[in-house]
Amino acid sequence: MGKIICAGLGPGDPDLMSLRAARAVQGAAYIAYFRKAGRPGQARRIVQGLLAPGCVEYAMEYPVTTELPADSPEYIAALHEFYEDWAARLEVLAQDRDIVVLCEGDPFFYGSFMHLHVRLQGKVEIEVIPGITGMSGCWTATGTPITWGNDILTILPGTLPQAELARRMGESDAFVVMKTGRNLPKIRAALAQAGRLEQAVLVAHGTSAQQRIARVAEMKEEDCPYFAIVLAHGGRNRA
Amino acid sequence: MGKIICAGLGPGDPDLMSLRAARAVQGAAYIAYFRKAGRPGQARRIVQGLLAPGCVEYAMEYPVTTELPADSPEYIAALHEFYEDWAARLEVLAQDRDIVVLCEGDPFFYGSFMHLHVRLQGKVEIEVIPGITGMSGCWTATGTPITWGNDILTILPGTLPQAELARRMGESDAFVVMKTGRNLPKIRAALAQAGRLEQAVLVAHGTSAQQRIARVAEMKEEDCPYFAIVLAHGGRNRA
Numbered sequence: 412m413g414k415i416i417c418a419g420l421g422p423g424d425p426d427l428m429s430l431r432a433a434r435a436v437q438g439a440a441y442i443a444y445f446r447k448a449g450r451p452g453q454a455r456r457i458v459q460g461l462l463a464p465g466c467v468e469y470a471m472e473y474p475v476t477t478e479l480p481a482d483s484p485e486y487i488a489a490l491h492e493f494y495e496d497w498a499a500r501l502e503v504l505a506q507d508r509d510i511v512v513l514c515e516g517d518p519f520f521y522g523s524f525m526h527l528h529v530r531l532q533g534k535v536e537i538e539v540i541p542g543i544t545g546m547s548g549c550w551t552a553t554g555t556p557i558t559w560g561n562d563i564l565t566i567l568p569g570t571l572p573q574a575e576l577a578r579r580m581g582e583s584d585a586f587v588v589m590k591t592g593r594n595l596p597k598i599r600a601a602l603a604q605a606g607r608l609e610q611a612v613l614v615a616h617g618t619s620a621q622q623r624i625a626r627v628a629e630m631k632e633e634d635c636p637y638f639a640i641v642l643a644h645g646g647r648n649r650a
Numbered sequence: 651m652g653k654i655i656c657a658g659l660g661p662g663d664p665d666l667m668s669l670r671a672a673r674a675v676q677g678a679a680y681i682a683y684f685r686k687a688g689r690p691g692q693a694r695r696i697v698q699g700l701l702a703p704g705c706v707e708y709a710m711e712y713p714v715t716t717e718l719p720a721d722s723p724e725y726i727a728a729l730h731e732f733y734e735d736w737a738a739r740l741e742v743l744a745q746d747r748d749i750v751v752l753c754e755g756d757p758f759f760y761g762s763f764m765h766l767h768v769r770l771q772g773k774v775e776i777e778v779i780p781g782i783t784g785m786s787g788c789w790t791a792t793g794t795p796i797t798w799g800n801d802i803l804t805i806l807p808g809t810l811p812q813a814e815l816a817r818r819m820g821e822s823d824a825f826v827v828m829k830t831g832r833n834l835p836k837i838r839a840a841l842a843q844a845g846r847l848e849q850a851v852l853v854a855h856g857t858s859a860q861q862r863i864a865r866v867a868e869m870k871e872e873d874c875p876y877f878a879i880v881l882a883h884g885g886r887n888r889a
Contacts, residue, residue, distance in 0.1 A: 421668065422780070429782065430672055431665040517786050518795075525795040532793075541661070541790040541857075543668065543780050547756050551780040554771075556757075556764040558805070563818070566803040579802070618780075 413508040415501060415535055417518045419542020420457045423619035427548065432540045435511050436461050443469035443501065444513040445523050447476050453638070454513035471497050498530035505535040517542045521589060546587045546640055549617035553624060555644050558585050562645035569594035576601035585645030595635040599627055607643050615639035652747040654740060654774055656757045658781020659696045662858035666787065671779045674750050675700050682708035682740065683752040684762050686715050693752035710736050737769035744774040756781045760828060785826045785879055788856035792863060794883050797824050801884035808833035815840035824884030834874040838866055846882050854878035
């Protein structure tokens with residue numbers, strides 16, 4: 412019997428992978444990773460140059476990404492079938508081999524792996540190696556601590572309605588907004604409503620060579636890359 | 651000119667240190683770390699066996715920890731002097747050598763290093779290496795993802811008043827309560843008030859040999875170790 416090892420790869424810089432994840436990747440005879448069809452994929456890019464010769468790769472290509480609204484029945488059905496299919500294939504493969512599933516960031520923190528995990532749990536042995544989250548990479552890149560002693564930190568999906576975003580931003584010492592992309596105009600409006608616009612920072616591609624840090628107040632709407640978060644630092648309570 | 655390198659060591663298992671942090675630790679000629687007087691210290695324990703022969707160690711021992719209330723003027727004054735003193739010493743040392751400051755977890759996420767960082771910023775070169783947070787180690791240990799797609803995750807200090815804890819627990823898909831320790835009875839009452847007690851899990855010493863996972867509802871009050879968090883998993887919104 413083999414097992415599924417999900418290796419959290421961290422925020423982007425391969426040097427920020429854990430010792431255990433690096434060993435799993437370097438020793439893998441079989442790997443699998445999600446990607447958009449026709450793209451190299453962020454997880455695969457992080458391990459470039461680390462794979463053993465002859466390592467067999469399974470690229471799990473999303474049937475849709477941004478072509479359909481994520482809450483449409485077509486999108487949900489397509490993704491459901493996709494995860495079911497790959498879970499079934501990995502279950503068969505894991506009967507007689509170990510497979511390392513690559514996952515950027517930390518697998519159990521908003522990671523796509525959980526859609527496989529929930530389907531494979533109890534059927535095959537699964538090991539999850541935690542990773543440095545993308546947001547940790549981003550706040551470290553700003554050169555300022557995200558939270559001090561008694562701060563409340565809220566992690567918000569950018570998909571929330573504006574009023575809800577604004578209320579929660581206003582009630583938190585520090586916050587991180589995930590899934591910015593097309594939601595940036597709404598996020599910016601919520602920041603202004605909450606009185607936090609001047610303080611808010613956007614970090615794109617944190618820790619990678621394309622890293623970019625900008626004040627949200629100074630950004631153009633069309634200028635928001637997909638792998639970006641918005642954050643506001645805490646520390647107002649600090650001793 | 652030398653520099654200060656703050657190495658995030660991750661949640662406890664040395665194998666979960668990043669490649670970059672491991673290299674910094676193994677190559678260090680000078681290290682510094684916080685600890686309670688008379689104890690080995692959690693950060694120092696993580697690097698046991700990794701230090702180069704002859705590495706010089708500066709143990710920065712807290713003048714007080716739990717003997718005084720953290721909001722008392724005496725506590726605040728003692729800590730202030732302590733951080734001022736060590737910042738001044740590290741500034742002098744860093745004039746002609748690199749010093750690796752060890753930090754469990756992720757330095758910019760509720761880490762003590764920020765008290766040195768705020769005093770040394772602009773005076774000496776500082777590099778911060780992010781780490782896997784203690785909470786990531788803990789939720790990975792539970793074997794269940796902490797957050798799915800559009801979940802809101804709130805990080806709460808256990809020092810908040812009970813009503814405030816309960817309100818925020820009730821409004822979050824997933825949450826993590828830091829600084830449990832003596833606050834456990836209050837946290838448990840808040841969980842019950844928010845209708846989340848049955849779901850809540852305490853994880854102590856996540857990823858270390860002493861790791862322990864228990865349902866909060868089944869725990870005895872006197873049984874709560876210091877290095878513990880309470881968490882509730884999200885996923886109610888999952889597709």
